[in-house]
Amino acid sequence: MSGEISFSPNDKYNAFLTTCKKAPHGSGKLAGVAVAIKDNISTKDIETTCASKILKGYVPPYNAHVIDLLKAEGAAIVGKTNMDEFGMGTTTENSGFGPTLNPCDTTRVPGGSSGGSAAAIAGGMVTMALGSDTGGSIRCPAAFCGIVGLKPSYGRVSRYGLIAYSNSLEQIGPMGKTVADVSKLMGVIAGYDRHDSTSRDKPYNHTPNAEIKGLKIGIPQEFFGEGVNPQVADVVRKAIGRLEELGATTVPCSIPSMEYALAAYYVTCTCEASSNLARFDGVRYGPAPDWRKSWHDAYQEVRSEAFGTEVRRRIMLGTFALSSGYYGRYYSKAQVARENVRADFNRIFADVDVIAGPTMPTVAFKLKEKSDPLSMYLADILTVPANLAGIPSISVPCGTSEGMPVGLQIMGRMFEDERVVDVAYAYEQEVN
Amino acid sequence: MADPDGQVIVGLEVHCQLDTKSKLFCGCSTDYRSDGPNTHVCPICLGLPGAMPALNKRAIEYAMKVAKALNCEILNESEFSRKNYFYPDLDKAYQITQYDKPLAEGGYLEIESDEGGEKKIRLTRIHVEEDPGRLVHMGNVERGKYSLVDYNRAGIPLIEIVSEPDMRSPKEARRFLNKLRATLEYLSVFDSEKEGSLRVDANISIKGSERVEVKNITSYKGVEKALTFEVTRQRNLIRRGQKIERETRHYLEARGVTQAGRSKEQEHDYRYFPEPDLRPLRVKSWLDGIVLPELPDARRERFMKEYGCSLNHARTLTGELKLANFFEKVVASDKAGLSPLASTWIADTLIGELNYRDMSLEKVEPAAMTSLVLLLKAGTITDKSGVEVLRVMLDQRQKGEAAETPDAIVKRLNLAKTVGDTGAITKAIDDAINENPKALEDYRNGEAKAINFLVGQVMKKTRGKADPGELNRLLIEALKKREA
Numbered sequence A: 001m002s003g004e005i006s007f008s009p010n011d012k013y014n015a016f017l018t019t020c021k022k023a024p025h026g027s028g029k030l031a032g033v034a035v036a037i038k039d040n041i042s043t044k045d046i047e048t049t050c051a052s053k054i055l056k057g058y059v060p061p062y063n064a065h066v067i068d069l070l071k072a073e074g075a076a077i078v079g080k081t082n083m084d085e086f087g088m089g090t091t092t093e094n095s096g097f098g099p100t101l102n103p104c105d106t107t108r109v110p111g112g113s114s115g116g117s118a119a120a121i122a123g124g125m126v127t128m129a130l131g132s133d134t135g136g137s138i139r140c141p142a143a144f145c146g147i148v149g150l151k152p153s154y155g156r157v158s159r160y161g162l163i164a165y166s167n168s169l170e171q172i173g174p175m176g177k178t179v180a181d182v183s184k185l186m187g188v189i190a191g192y193d194r195h196d197s198t199s200r201d202k203p204y205n206h207t208p209n210a211e212i213k214g215l216k217i218g219i220p221q222e223f224f225g226e227g228v229n230p231q232v233a234d235v236v237r238k239a240i241g242r243l244e245e246l247g248a249t250t251v252p253c254s255i256p257s258m259e260y261a262l263a264a265y266y267v268t269c270t271c272e273a274s275s276n277l278a279r280f281d282g283v284r285y286g287p288a289p290d291w292r293k294s295w296h297d298a299y300q301e302v303r304s305e306a307f308g309t310e311v312r313r314r315i316m317l318g319t320f321a322l323s324s325g326y327y328g329r330y331y332s333k334a335q336v337a338r339e340n341v342r343a344d345f346n347r348i349f350a351d352v353d354v355i356a357g358p359t360m361p362t363v364a365f366k367l368k369e370k371s372d373p374l375s376m377y378l379a380d381i382l383t384v385p386a387n388l389a390g391i392p393s394i395s396v397p398c399g400t401s402e403g404m405p406v407g408l409q410i411m412g413r414m415f416e417d418e419r420v421v422d423v424a425y426a427y428e429q430e431v432n
Numbered sequence B: 001m002a003d004p005d006g007q008v009i010v011g012l013e014v015h016c017q018l019d020t021k022s023k024l025f026c027g028c029s030t031d032y033r034s035d036g037p038n039t040h041v042c043p044i045c046l047g048l049p050g051a052m053p054a055l056n057k058r059a060i061e062y063a064m065k066v067a068k069a070l071n072c073e074i075l076n077e078s079e080f081s082r083k084n085y086f087y088p089d090l091d092k093a094y095q096i097t098q099y100d101k102p103l104a105e106g107g108y109l110e111i112e113s114d115e116g117g118e119k120k121i122r123l124t125r126i127h128v129e130e131d132p133g134r135l136v137h138m139g140n141v142e143r144g145k146y147s148l149v150d151y152n153r154a155g156i157p158l159i160e161i162v163s164e165p166d167m168r169s170p171k172e173a174r175r176f177l178n179k180l181r182a183t184l185e186y187l188s189v190f191d192s193e194k195e196g197s198l199r200v201d202a203n204i205s206i207k208g209s210e211r212v213e214v215k216n217i218t219s220y221k222g223v224e225k226a227l228t229f230e231v232t233r234q235r236n237l238i239r240r241g242q243k244i245e246r247e248t249r250h251y252l253e254a255r256g257v258t259q260a261g262r263s264k265e266q267e268h269d270y271r272y273f274p275e276p277d278l279r280p281l282r283v284k285s286w287l288d289g290i291v292l293p294e295l296p297d298a299r300r301e302r303f304m305k306e307y308g309c310s311l312n313h314a315r316t317l318t319g320e321l322k323l324a325n326f327f328e329k330v331v332a333s334d335k336a337g338l339s340p341l342a343s344t345w346i347a348d349t350l351i352g353e354l355n356y357r358d359m360s361l362e363k364v365e366p367a368a369m370t371s372l373v374l375l376l377k378a379g380t381i382t383d384k385s386g387v388e389v390l391r392v393m394l395d396q397r398q399k400g401e402a403a404e405t406p407d408a409i410v411k412r413l414n415l416a417k418t419v420g421d422t423g424a425i426t427k428a429i430d431d432a433i434n435e436n437p438k439a440l441e442d443y444r445n446g447e448a449k450a451i452n453f454l455v456g457q458v459m460k461k462t463r464g465k466a467d468p469g470e471l472n473r474l475l476i477e478a479l480k481k482r483e484a
Ligand SMILES: [Zn+2]
Pocket: B023, B026, B027, B028, B040, B041, B042, B043, B044, B045, B046, B155
């Protein structure tokens, strides 16, 4: 049955940039379910800004492929959620329209960049949302807000309509209150799309199964080493212990390529971003510049005023890294480092079924705590390896530290999204 | 010391629009020329945020046909890259093109050299890319108030064919282009008549000096003109003892000159990197499925063998697909009988008359040309009358007037030769001799001029319809009789 749902949440956390007071829905697997959408996913007739002033007022004339799929299954698109501008951040503080607060503690950040989607779920405004994950942007806010978030295998969900930040790393993925919700949403959005040449014909038709007896779990030493808060590490170790109680066995392992993972990640994403974001020049989007100037000057004016600091920083880093004479030193080296990460995972996955560890090295930061970019970049260390390798990874709440949620991260073999969902489900069923 | 008379060295980069039905990365139609601005666009070719390219396989097939026809090597793996630069007609602020892994490398195209023989021009590479949009300046570029952008052209598939610097004159460059055009048309992947379907950048140097790049050449004639201008300019500079600067110049078609570009434009750093939204191309195996049609060289050989055409006629006739097809239709009913006359009349006379009128071949029906050739072959009209008939035909067809058949024209203008009616010629000859006793006397004294004079007189009397050969024979016969 199709109809309309009213959606007027009391958004104390600034989770939404746009809400749809009357949201139409159809029939299907998600009939009448309110779904919030990260604001970098194109929605026809609904403003889509990537939380950037440069896209203020941009109303896409087309739907991202995942939006068409959601609507075909009856979902109600109830609003667009806040994020770090173009996905560039780990706190949702880099939004052009103000930060989102963490519903678990409003003096803290919800994580990022899909912080709005996580806060909308944690704050009880919706049960499901879409996020996107370039280097942890689904899993980080899921961990910080105490919800579930899945970064699918690269190619499993169409990116058509996702406003690109770093094409070779990112995926749209489901976020929800429970693993079952996430799995259900994944079932709707996964599959081949001829509009996305990197998408694969790997539909997801899975009902979570809590049976994990005999499962082999790799425990990489790097995920519990330097830079990881000991209390957080303890909470996660205990959670893994619960999985062992359910019949899983653990195997210590190592991902030596992680030493260069963060560098490879930041080189790749800034290079791709510098190119992706070049189209925002004031000719078609954003505030009109003073066109009496030469077009070079006009471009400069728009881009220096409408982009935030972090976006400008990453565009400049990427532009530099791609420039003549540096390409070989940065971009192509970063691709070699990615290959090494992939090779490490392949080696480990020859012996184990999944790899587990903390999602984030700490619990949610205080607002404005991460003021220098480098310390913020370091917070991504545990999430970027999955993006570099393209493998699926889920974050499921596994307890608290300092009263804040901690996320257990489970990574799987390429295209074995079902398995990481099952492990997360088994844990969730065990503790509830 | 540079020598002003040194060898000219030319290399070309030719961009051709592939004549596919839809654009390179989206489903928009490529048939935009007769429609309003921004009517053939979608999120993909507008570069809207979030839109992604999806490769049109047909465009790759077309490009591979070209590569195969030009004897190139298809790379095992090629890839698309982004060429990043800001320009208002470039919707994404990058062009999807191919950089260090093009579709094909090597190969060659044979052209007629300045010395008259065949000569191989080596090719460096062929790659596939998307056309940018187009700026429409309101007023002129310098003083216009504003410019508008039309994205209809954005995403049209292009191939860029890069040659080695193997051409030695502007004429050879022109011949290279003509041959390339013919080859692409034979392959049915290119329509040279579509406006802007071809763009050429040329590198030209005088041996021993720096090379200059001339951009923005958009016509076949323009290549020869632009290069001829450059040769003169560069030679003059060298003669005056000046150095040729390595630079990029723009060809101004209307004025036929090249002009130095602003130096800033030459400092581009395109920051190429692989297009992450497309997967690498592994298409070499498609080659097996590509069957090439008869190409210009093969057709030229066939025309010589099958129709007995001379090398020059065969070259001209097969140098354009339409012309070659036209010729074959004209002679189809009687290859052996019609070919000798038809090849001269089409390759020399018709082409000359069409060029003079700037008229396209399409306006002439092959059947009409067949009729004309039949009239000539049967000796119904003289060559002179044949030209007259052809001109009337072309004038009528160009002006869109009622198009008469050659037979109707001959009848209306009473151009039929007085063949068979030797009586009329004999009478005219007798009259001419009787009226000019002085000429008869001169003939008897051995003055050859007298014959020419008498021929002229007979021609006048028969209004040009007498066959010159026949007339000569009969006149000499008559004169000999009187000698006796
Ligand atoms: Zn299009």
